[in-house]
Each structure stands twice: as structure tokens, then as C-alpha cells.
Amino acid sequence: MINAYTGTQIRAAEAGLLQGQDGASLMRRAAHGLAHHIMALLRARYGGVYGAHVAALIGTGNNGGDGLYAMARLAGRGVACTAILLGGHAHPEGLEAFTRSGGRVVSGGGTPDSSARAQARRFREASEALADVDLVIDAVLGTGARGAIALPEIPADVPVVACDLPSGVDADTGAASDGVLAADLTVTFGALKTGLCVGAGRRLAGNIEVVDIGLEDLLGQPDLRVLTSTDAEAATPRPTSQDHKYSRGVLGLIAGSPRYPGAAVLAATAAVNTSVGMLRTLAPERAAELITQAVPEAVPADGADVRVDAWAMGPGIDDDPAQLAAVEQVLGAGLPAIVDASALRTLQPGQGHARLILTPHVGELEDLLVRVGVRATAADISEDPVRWARWAAVGYSSVVLLKGHTTICVAPDGYTIINLNGPAPLATAGSGDVLTGMLGAMLATSHAGGGTRALVELAATAAYRHGDAARVAGQHGGFGAGQLARVAGQGSF
Structure with missing residues (x-):
């Protein structure tokens, strides 16, 4: 680095x-x-x-x-x-x-x-x-x-x-x-x-x-570290000849709602294409149907009590009561998880732990900080993003990945890695859902070992690979999140 x-x-x-x-x-x-x-x-x-x-x-x-x-x-x-x-x-x-x-x-x-x-x-x-x-x-x-x-x-x-x-x-x-x-x-x-x-x-x-x-x-x-391609390649979990679908990692995905079924499809597609061993999905009926059509290898789950190595939660769940209840169940169990989008709204300071990765954008970070008694406007955060991401990591005892042109990944002890591999075309609707699927797959595959610093490196690596996927998706012109999800996991290594 x-x-x-x-x-x-x-x-x-x-x-x-x-x-x-x-x-x-x-x-x-x-x-x-x-x-x-x-x-x-x-x-x-x-x-x-x-x-x-x-x-x-x-x-x-x-x-x-x-x-x-x-x-x-x-x-x-x-x-x-x-x-x-x-x-x-x-x-x-x-x-x-x-x-x-x-x-x-x-x-x-x-x-x-x-x-x-x-x-x-x-x-x-x-x-x-x-x-x-x-x-x-x-x-x-x-x-x-x-x-x-x-x-x-x-x-x-x-x-x-x-x-x-x-x-x-x-x-x-x-x-x-x-x-x-x-x-x-x-x-x-x-x-x-x-x-x-x-x-x-x-x-x-x-x-x-x-x-x-x-x-x-x-x-x-150093104050922080910048992830390089070599670092990202070394930190990417890879299967061995002895692995099977369960040992490679099982990801549970809580995503989608009647209003936003597509977000679940994007996250699921990205997770599978990032080479997770198995994907179990918890989604409302319409979103579940779309996931099955797009990702037939995904296995529907009846609830949040299924056995998985990690969870990715939040893309498109909106204010769906059943989905929010499932998120709260996972948070209460202390399992490794990615907490994104509307799932962040359910998170209370006491529910944070060392195996969570929170993935807010600036506005969501502002809301998270309010809940731990820290007042910072979106403008404050944009002016000094590392400082406020560190506050949130301490407040929730969790790793924080702050989305943006520069992705900032922080552990509760202040250890910080940033990703500069974020091409401008990633600023498109659904891009964050793809990142959640990719990061969730990598978290499940890694089996969440190594402590919060290892999770910071994993989060930064996922962001780096997200940028690489954007370059692949844009080789022949513009692209949307659907194309990005289909090439998730592809790139320079």
C-alpha cells in the first residue's frame, strides 16, 4: 500500500x-x-x-x-x-x-x-x-x-x-x-x-x-493507506482445489421490496459473479421471481434463520416491514454482515459490532452520526470525510465504508484504507447495490476472519474491484448498473 x-x-x-x-x-x-x-x-x-x-x-x-x-x-x-x-x-x-x-x-x-x-x-x-x-x-x-x-x-x-x-x-x-x-x-x-x-x-x-x-x-x-492493484489482488479471496460450495462461502442477501425489486436483482447478480459459493436470498415475491430469472443459481430463503457465513442487507428494501424485521433479526444475532441503504436506518449504536461493515453515502453517514450524538452536516462530511467516517466507526464499533469518488474504509481504531480506483461512470443508479453484492460475496468467502483491520482491507478491495468492473463494463461505451453487475468480479486480476 x-x-x-x-x-x-x-x-x-x-x-x-x-x-x-x-x-x-x-x-x-x-x-x-x-x-x-x-x-x-x-x-x-x-x-x-x-x-x-x-x-x-x-x-x-x-x-x-x-x-x-x-x-x-x-x-x-x-x-x-x-x-x-x-x-x-x-x-x-x-x-x-x-x-x-x-x-x-x-x-x-x-x-x-x-x-x-x-x-x-x-x-x-x-x-x-x-x-x-x-x-x-x-x-x-x-x-x-x-x-x-x-x-x-x-x-x-x-x-x-x-x-x-x-x-x-x-x-x-x-x-x-x-x-x-x-x-x-x-x-x-x-x-x-x-x-x-x-x-x-x-x-x-x-x-x-x-x-x-x-x-x-x-x-x-501513516494517517491512512492507499490500496494498490497489487494489494487488491493479494486480498481477494480465491477458491482452492479442496473447496466445495459451502466451504467457499454462503451469502445471505436481504434485498428488494415491492417498490424496488430491481435492487435485489443487481445485488444478487453481482454476488454470484463475484464467485460466492452459494447465495441464499430473502426477498418479497416479485423481487424473488426476478432474482430467479436473472440468477437461477440463487436459493430462496424462508427467513433470516438460515445458515450462512455472512449477510448483505439493505439494497432496495425501502420501508418493507418484513424485510426490516429480518434485518433486525440478523443484527441481533451478531452475525457478519454488510449493512447498506435502508438497513442502516434500523441500526442502533448498541447493535454495532466488529463483524459489521456499514456502507453509507454522505447523507446516510449524517444520519448515522446523529444517532450517536454527533452533529455533522453533509457539507461537513464532504469537507473532511475521513474524520467523520472515523467517528461513525467508533460510535458503532464497526467498520465503515464511506462511498464516494474516493472510497474511505475505516476501523474503530482509526486504521484507514482508501480506494482511488473509482471511475466517474460509477455514479449511476444501482451502483451501490452492485457494490453490496460484491462485498457481501467477499465477506462470505473470507469467513470474516482476521479482525476489523482485515475487514477494512476486504472492504477497500471490494471497492477497488467495483472500479475494475466499471472499466470492463465501459469498454464499449456507457453502461448501467445491470451491465456492471454482470461483469462484477472481472478486471485486472
Whole structure:
């Protein structure tokens, strides 16, 4: 897995590293990596480096210093460089290195006591300096800075490279202030940062490259981990030559209602195609008929007292009294289960346990938190999703999989894995029902061993495979949840 750290952790590690060396050498190391990735982007986009025109938006702190040192390196490779200073001053040593390289300096902002007319004129001059550039570097605010920023207008077709992180993105949470400039590439220093993986930060960061500046021995435990394809492949349960249908895992599925019979079909189809040993389904009459037509290998169940290895509960059950009663029966028995959709509404804090995986979206997480006495709006959750998913995991003593463009999987002890393999076409009706079927099948097949951390890894792996299935389903154009369910379990491994 790839470790990610908060900005607070990174700054503490940098402080430890600086005890043994001067800050300028650390800054030059970061700048070397930044310049390397900028040159790679210039070659890929324009065919070469020499003669390109690069402008950098330079802040007053160390982030601006990183940008200035990088620009000095670019100038040495034949790049025409313009530094646009957005404050009354810039990092002294970095500015000196840049001016020695022959770069051009433009004042693009002003001091706090500058008149509005003077600041407007400087912004105009900065915009003029950006009119014919081939690439823009955002080196205004770094990991320790927060708050709204005002930036000159960037031409729409010019690629943007963020130095360490897009200015205005919180490195700890991914929250973004107004006016953040979306990057095509973020070159971040020391380690991957949480704020580049979650919330608005993920959308604004573009592609991410990490530059090693020697922090690895000083960072300690990561804030979270990012699942890779290799991790997902290793964590996927697989049958052996000695297995039979029962030893491979039996999943019970409580899904569907008179109003939403299709959700049961989607979950059942996905479960079977994710290679569960046997599927037992508990559904109202119409949903049961549709399941039998779509998935003839599914075995109807008369109630929730059948023998299974795990349950998946909630897709499409709406407010059906019999279905909700079955959910409550499973919750009361303490069995391994996926709790999704309307099944989440029946869950009370005291019913949570270490073998449950809750799969809310943001609105459902808001409701879950209220029941454990935690007030957080949907906007609060979107701004800092890891924090609120952790609150819910503690409140219900269960694993939480928070759905979204970044899937966040959390154990009650705070152990967190995220999945970034979530293609945009997954935002379609019924996609969550497919994920529930896939995750349920994997939970049954794994026999729920290994504790909550193992369940977090299993949940993240299911989300990863859900993303892989979306890529398979979309190979020949758009797709709906029905096609996604039919290819569940297919992908890169």
C-alpha cells in the first residue's frame, strides 16, 4: 500500500530533518524533483524543454522558495522563466538564485497596505505575463497555509503544476478554500499527503508525483493507506482445489421490496459473479421471481434463520416491514454482515459490532452520526470525510465504508484504507447495490476472519474491484448498473 500523511505529520518530520542540515539544501532537493517532473510534462506535451515559456505564481513563504529554485533549474535548461510575485516579498535565497539564472520577475500582487488600484494594476500585469506561457507553476501556499487566495486569471488551455499541493487545499483534510487553481499535476514533497487523496483536494490535485526528500525514517505511522492493484489482488479471496460450495462461502442477501425489486436483482447478480459459493436470498415475491430469472443459481430463503457465513442487507428494501424485521433479526444475532441503504436506518449504536461493515453515502453517514450524538452536516462530511467516517466507526464499533469518488474504509481504531480506483461512470443508479453484492460475496468467502483491520482491507478491495468492473463494463461505451453487475468480479486480476 502507499502511505499517506497529514501536513502536520510532514511538517514535524521536516523539522526533525532540519536539525541536521540547513533548510536551503532541503528546499533545493524538493526543487530538483519539481523541475524534473515539469520538464517531463513539457516534453510530453510540446516535444521538448528548450524554448518553452514557464511562469510561476510565487508566494511569500517556503512554497514560493521551492518554486523559485525549480525555476532557476528550468532556466538553466533553456526555459524562458517568469516569476510572478504575489506578495510584497519572496523567499530571499530562492529569489536570488532565480534572478542569477536570468529569469524575469513580475510583481503580481501587493503588500497589505497597497491601494486597491495598485493591486488591480499588478494583477493586470500578472495576467498579461501569463498570456503566452506554455505552463504555470502554482507555488503560492504550502502545507502549513490555509485560507482563501486571489490568483491572476490563467489561460484555459495551459497546464498547471502545483508545488507540493494546490494553494488553498488543506493538506490534512482535503478541504479547499475559494479560488483554488485546479492542477493537472501536483508534485508533492516527502510523502503523499492525505489532503491530496480525499475531499476536494483529490479533484484539484490532478495526477500526483511524490519527490523523496529523505523524510521516510521520521514520519511514523501513516494517517491512512492507499490500496494498490497489487494489494487488491493479494486480498481477494480465491477458491482452492479442496473447496466445495459451502466451504467457499454462503451469502445471505436481504434485498428488494415491492417498490424496488430491481435492487435485489443487481445485488444478487453481482454476488454470484463475484464467485460466492452459494447465495441464499430473502426477498418479497416479485423481487424473488426476478432474482430467479436473472440468477437461477440463487436459493430462496424462508427467513433470516438460515445458515450462512455472512449477510448483505439493505439494497432496495425501502420501508418493507418484513424485510426490516429480518434485518433486525440478523443484527441481533451478531452475525457478519454488510449493512447498506435502508438497513442502516434500523441500526442502533448498541447493535454495532466488529463483524459489521456499514456502507453509507454522505447523507446516510449524517444520519448515522446523529444517532450517536454527533452533529455533522453533509457539507461537513464532504469537507473532511475521513474524520467523520472515523467517528461513525467508533460510535458503532464497526467498520465503515464511506462511498464516494474516493472510497474511505475505516476501523474503530482509526486504521484507514482508501480506494482511488473509482471511475466517474460509477455514479449511476444501482451502483451501490452492485457494490453490496460484491462485498457481501467477499465477506462470505473470507469467513470474516482476521479482525476489523482485515475487514477494512476486504472492504477497500471490494471497492477497488467495483472500479475494475466499471472499466470492463465501459469498454464499449456507457453502461448501467445491470451491465456492471454482470461483469462484477472481472478486471485486472
